[in-house]
Amino acid sequence: MKNLLPVSSAGSLPKPVWLAQPETLWSPWKLQGDALVEGKQDALRLSLQEQIRAGVDIVSDGEQSRQHFVTTFIEHLSGVDFENRKTVRIRNRYDASVPVVVDAVTRPKPVFADDAWFLRQLTDQPIKWALPGPMTMIDTLYDNHYKSREKLAWEFAKILNQEARELEAAGVDIIQFDEPAFNVFFDEVNDWGIAALERAIEGLKCETAVHICYGYGIKANTDWKKTLGDEWRQYEAVFPKLQQSNIDLISLECHNSRVPMELIELLRGKKVMVGAIDVANTAIESPEEVADTLRKALQFVDADKLYPCTNCGMAPLSREVANAKLAALSAGAQIVRNELGR
Numbered sequence: 001m002k003n004l005l006p007v008s009s010a011g012s013l014p015k016p017v018w019l020a021q022p023e024t025l026w027s028p029w030k031l032q033g034d035a036l037v038e039g040k041q042d043a044l045r046l047s048l049q050e051q052i053r054a055g056v057d058i059v060s061d062g063e064q065s066r067q068h069f070v071t072t073f074i075e076h077l078s079g080v081d082f083e084n085r086k087t088v089r090i091r092n093r094y095d096a097s098v099p100v101v102v103d104a105v106t107r108p109k110p111v112f113a114d115d116a117w118f119l120r121q122l123t124d125q126p127i128k129w130a131l132p133g134p135m136t137m138i139d140t141l142y143d144n145h146y147k148s149r150e151k152l153a154w155e156f157a158k159i160l161n162q163e164a165r166e167l168e169a170a171g172v173d174i175i176q177f178d179e180p181a182f183n184v185f186f187d188e189v190n191d192w193g194i195a196a197l198e199r200a201i202e203g204l205k206c207e208t209a210v211h212i213c214y215g216y217g218i219k220a221n222t223d224w225k226k227t228l229g230d231e232w233r234q235y236e237a238v239f240p241k242l243q244q245s246n247i248d249l250i251s252l253e254c255h256n257s258r259v260p261m262e263l264i265e266l267l268r269g270k271k272v273m274v275g276a277i278d279v280a281n282t283a284i285e286s287p288e289e290v291a292d293t294l295r296k297a298l299q300f301v302d303a304d305k306l307y308p309c310t311n312c313g314m315a316p317l318s319r320e321v322a323n324a325k326l327a328a329l330s331a332g333a334q335i336v337r338n339e340l341g342r
C-alpha cells in the first residue's frame with residue numbers, strides 16, 4: 001500500500017433509492033431479473049465514484065450487490081432450506097427468523113466472483129471485499145443436520161476458502177471476514193472460531209482481515225451496548241489469540257465507543273483498521289475529531305500498520321451523511337499524515 005494511513009470503510013454503504021429503500025437495513029430489492037443485475041452494477045459504479053470523491057484509498061463494492069451481509073451468501077449454498085424457517089436468538093441479542101440447515105452445505109458456484117471482476121475493471125485502487133465469517137454464519141442459521149456449531153463452522157470455512165480463492169483470482173487485494181460473533185462467544189472463538197477463520201484463508205496470497213464490531217446502529221445493538229458497562233473489554237478476550245493468528249488485519253470499533261484504546265496493544269505487530277467514524281448516529285465527525293482518535297490509536301499501533309476506517313457499515317444512513325462521514329475520515333487521516341511527515 002503506497003499511502004501511509006490508507007482510508008477504507010468497514011463494509012456496507014447506502015444504496016441508491018431506485019435499487020432498495022434508503023435508510024433501511026436489509027431493505028429488499030426494488031428490481032428483478034436482468035434489471036436487478038444491471039441496477040446492482042450501476043449502484044456499484046456510483047458507490048465507487050462516491051468513495052473515490054470522498055478520498056477513500058481502499059475501495060469496496062459498498063455491498064451494493066447484497067441485501068444482507070450473511071444471508072445473501074448463504075442463499076447461494078445448497079443444503080439450506082429458506083422456506084421453512086425457524087426463529088433463533090442472534091448473538092444473544094434479538095430474535096430473527098432464519099433459514100434451516102437440512103443437508104450437507106456446499107457451494108454449487110461462485111457467489112461474488114463476477115461482482116468482484118466487475119469492480120476490478122473499474123478501478124486500479126486496492127479493493128477490499130467482505131465475506132461473512134464462519135462463526136457469524138452459523139449464528140444466523142438453525143442447524144438441523146450437523147448438530148454441532150463447530151462442525152458447521154468448519155464446513156463453512158471450507159466453502160469460504162473456495163470463494164476467497166476466486167475473489168483473489170478476480171484481483172481483490174484484501175478479503176475481509178465479518179465476525180461480530182467474535183465479540184460474544186469468547187470461549188468458542190478461542191476454542192475453534194479463530195482456527196475456522198484460518199481454515200477460510202488457507203493458501204491465500206492476498207491480505208486478509210477480520211472485522212469485529214459492536215454492530216450497526218440499530219436498537220437491539222444500542223440497547224445491548226447499554227448493558228456493557230463503562231468499559232467495553234470484549235476485545236481483550238480474543239485479541240491475544242488473533243495476534244498469534246495468520247490474519248493480517250484486524251478491523252475494530254473505536255470512535256464514540258467505550259473500548260479502552262490500550263486494548264489495541266494486544267494486537268501489536270498486526271495491521272489495525274481503527275474505526276474513527278461512529279455509524280450509530282448522523283452527526284458528521286470533524287476531521288479534527290477523526291485525527292484525535294487516530295492519534296490515540298498511534299500510541300498502540302505503528303504508523304505503517306494503522307488503517308483509518310469506520311466503526312461498521314453505513315447502509316442504514318443517508319447517502320449524504322455517509323459521504324460526509326467518509327470525507328471527514330479522509331480529511332482526518334490527512335491531518336495525521338501531515339503530522340507524521342513533519
Ligand SMILES: [Zn+2]
Nearest residue numbers: 213215312313
Ligand atoms: Zn460491523
